[in-house]
Amino acid sequence: DAAREAGVVGVPTEMVHLLGELKFRTSYGQNVLKHSVEMAQLAGMIAEEIGADVRISKTAALLHDVGKAVTHRIEGKHHHIGAALARKYGMDERIAHAIEAHHDDIEATTPEAIIVRVCDAMSGTRPGARNVSSENFAERMKDLENIAASFDGIDKAYAISAGREIRVMVSPEKIDDLSSVKLARDIANKIESTMQYPGTIKVNVIRETRAIEYAK
Incomplete structure (x- = not known):
């Protein structure tokens, strides 16, 4: 039993069942x-x-990904779904908020929410935690570059730092400073959605x- 192994008690039965489904994800x-x-x-x-x-x-940490158990039948991002489920089954709002805020689109406003976000990053990035094949890695890097290159005014786009950064070179004749700010936001939004x-x-x-x- 995952909840017992994690030392967590008092979780609604419905949430425990959903948690169990994550064994197969x-x-x-x-x-x-x-x-x-x-x-x-x-x-x-x-x-x-x-x-x-x-x-x-x-x-909150134990249940932070519980929304992934139902993403095949409920539309939306898994952390939003998980928070909605926590509220539906009467869990403490601090738990719901920490689930909802473990990704960057919702601000983490409590110490517990910040802890969950930090732990998610630590667990996911430690050596050997995630097995990404070289083929999938190369495909992801290429996808990042293609997304950036799909916008007007782009000269070149490079995915660097193992895909954690996309560096976009723009034509100064086509993109001014203000447009650069908007372009960065638009590229980030497209990456998030696709x-x-x-x-x-x-x-x-x-x-x-x-x-x-030249001085002559």
Whole structure:
């Protein structure tokens, strides 16, 4: 029983059943249930160290990906779905918020929510946690570059830092400074809506003007 292994009690039966379904789900080669149990244990240790609520932190960490159990039948992002389920079954709002805020589109406003977000990053990025084949890795890098290159005014786009950053070179004649800011936001939005990826991806738009003269 995952909840018992994680040291979490008082979880509604409906949520326990959904949690169990994560045993059969993987994300980037990492078993989602195992990842969730590991996160709960880590969140409990961090919460105890900094004086945050241990029960809230562990429970939210254990259930942070529970929405993935129903994404095939409920439309939406898994962390939004998970938070909605927590509220539906009467769980503490601090748990619902921490589930909802473990990705960057919702601001984490409580210590427990911040702990869950940090633990998710730590568990997912430790060596060997996720098994991404070289073929999938290359495909992801190419997808990032293609998304950036699909916008007007792009000279070149490079995916770097193992796909955690996309560096976009723009034509200074076509893209001004203000447009560069909007372009970065538009590329980030398109990546969010069309790709699945762990962690965050930095979009770095570079507009470079060079003036060259020769002294004779």
